[in-house]
Amino acid sequence: MDTAVSPTSTRARTPAEDPHALLRLLLAGGAAAPRRRLLATHGSATAAIAAGADAWHAAGLDAGQRAALHGAGSAEMAAATAWLARPGHHLIGCNDPDYPPLLRDAPGAPLGLFIAGDPSLLWHPMVAVVGSRNPSAAGREHATAFSRAFVRAGLGIASGLALGIDACAHAAALEAGAPTVAVLGCGPDIAYPGANAPLQARIAGQGAVVSEFPPGTRPLREHFPARNRIVAALSLGTLVVEAALRSGALITARLAAEAGREVFAIPGSLHNPMARGCHRLIREGAALVESPEEVIAALDPIAQVLAHALHGRLHGPTSCAEPPSAAPGVDPEREDPDYNRLWAALGHDPTDMDRLASRTGLTMAEVSSMLLLMELEGRVLVEHGRYSRISATKRPRGAGRGK
Structure with a gap:
C-alpha cells in the first residue's frame, strides 16, 4: 500500500x-x-x-x-484500502511527523487526511482564496489576478474546489505551474461538484486533493463547514474575493480568524450583492486590500513559520547563504552532504527534478524534500517544474515558486 x-x-x-x-x-x-x-x-x-x-x-x-x-472487514474498510492502493493516494495521521504543521496546531485538527496527489504541498506556504459560487465578471478577474500574483511571489493557493471563485483560483495556480490544494467536503474519490471533475483531476495530478472523509463519503451539507476549517487552517491567510452575507466563504473567514490566521477582503460596488459579505468582514476587522502586494507583504513574515517547521523536521539549518566562489559545491551553512551534493548539482540554468536526481544519485523524494526547504528559504527559483539558484545578492522579495 x-x-x-x-x-x-x-x-x-x-x-x-x-x-x-x-x-x-x-x-x-x-x-x-x-x-x-x-x-x-x-x-x-x-x-x-x-x-x-x-x-x-x-x-x-x-x-x-x-x-x-x-x-x-467492513465494506468501508475495503473501499478505503482499495483507494489507498492506487498510485498517488496517501493517508497521513495527525500523529505522523509529516502531518502539515499549520493544521496540526489548529483547533479540531482532523485525525487523518486522505490525499490524492503530492502530500508535500501541504507544507508549502499558501493563501486561501475563497468566494461566491456565482461571482461577477469582475470577481472572477480579481480571483485570477490575485492568485497569479500570489504564485509569482512563491505562495500556493488553497481553496474548496467550489464553482466560481474557488475554481478560478485553482485554475490560475495550475496554469502557472504552482502548488494548489483543494479540500473536499466528501470522500477523495468523489468529484463534487460534477462540473469541476476535470479540474479536480488536474489538481490531483499537479497539486493535492485533500479530504478528512474516507473514500465513498457523499457530499453532505454538514461536511462543508468542516472542509472550510481545513482550508483556513492550512493557509497563512484567507482572501475573500466576493461573498454574499450568508455564504460558505464567510464561514471560512471566521474559522481563519479563530485559528489565528490573517483575513483579507476585497471591497466592491455598493450595488453588487456579492460584495456585501466582504464589506461586513471589513467592518468586523478584516483587512481591506486593493492589490495582491498588500496581502503578500502581510504574510511574508508569517511564512517563515513553515520554513522553521520544515527545518526542524529535516534537521537542517534555518538559512542558507550563497556558497563562496572558491567552493561552489559546498554550502558553509549546511553540514549535510546530501544538501551540498544537491546544491552543487543546481546551477543558474533551470533544471528539472529528474536530472537533479540523476546528477546527485539521490532519490526523487530526497531531492523534492531538499528543494522545498531551499525554496521556502528563497534560495531556489521554480518555473514550470524546473529549478535554479537565486543569488543571495539578487534575491527578490518572496522569491520562490513561480517567480
Whole structure:
C-alpha cells in the first residue's frame, strides 16, 4: 500500500505507521476526542489498536466505536484500502511527523487526511482564496489576478474546489505551474461538484486533493463547514474575493480568524450583492486590500513559520547563504552532504527534478524534500517544474515558486 510521501519522508523518521490500523481508527467514527486521546497515549494507531478493548474503554471510546475497532472487514474498510492502493493516494495521521504543521496546531485538527496527489504541498506556504459560487465578471478577474500574483511571489493557493471563485483560483495556480490544494467536503474519490471533475483531476495530478472523509463519503451539507476549517487552517491567510452575507466563504473567514490566521477582503460596488459579505468582514476587522502586494507583504513574515517547521523536521539549518566562489559545491551553512551534493548539482540554468536526481544519485523524494526547504528559504527559483539558484545578492522579495 502506498503510504504518505511528504517533504519530510527522507530524513530520520519514526517507524512507519500501519495504514490499516489508522484506517480502523478513522472509520470507527463517533467523537474524535477519545480517539485522539487513544493516539496520544499509545503514540501510534498501530499501538492503539493493539492495546485492546480495556485501553479503548479507558480512553473514552463508546460502545459503538469499540465494536467498530473489533470489526476490521467492513465494506468501508475495503473501499478505503482499495483507494489507498492506487498510485498517488496517501493517508497521513495527525500523529505522523509529516502531518502539515499549520493544521496540526489548529483547533479540531482532523485525525487523518486522505490525499490524492503530492502530500508535500501541504507544507508549502499558501493563501486561501475563497468566494461566491456565482461571482461577477469582475470577481472572477480579481480571483485570477490575485492568485497569479500570489504564485509569482512563491505562495500556493488553497481553496474548496467550489464553482466560481474557488475554481478560478485553482485554475490560475495550475496554469502557472504552482502548488494548489483543494479540500473536499466528501470522500477523495468523489468529484463534487460534477462540473469541476476535470479540474479536480488536474489538481490531483499537479497539486493535492485533500479530504478528512474516507473514500465513498457523499457530499453532505454538514461536511462543508468542516472542509472550510481545513482550508483556513492550512493557509497563512484567507482572501475573500466576493461573498454574499450568508455564504460558505464567510464561514471560512471566521474559522481563519479563530485559528489565528490573517483575513483579507476585497471591497466592491455598493450595488453588487456579492460584495456585501466582504464589506461586513471589513467592518468586523478584516483587512481591506486593493492589490495582491498588500496581502503578500502581510504574510511574508508569517511564512517563515513553515520554513522553521520544515527545518526542524529535516534537521537542517534555518538559512542558507550563497556558497563562496572558491567552493561552489559546498554550502558553509549546511553540514549535510546530501544538501551540498544537491546544491552543487543546481546551477543558474533551470533544471528539472529528474536530472537533479540523476546528477546527485539521490532519490526523487530526497531531492523534492531538499528543494522545498531551499525554496521556502528563497534560495531556489521554480518555473514550470524546473529549478535554479537565486543569488543571495539578487534575491527578490518572496522569491520562490513561480517567480
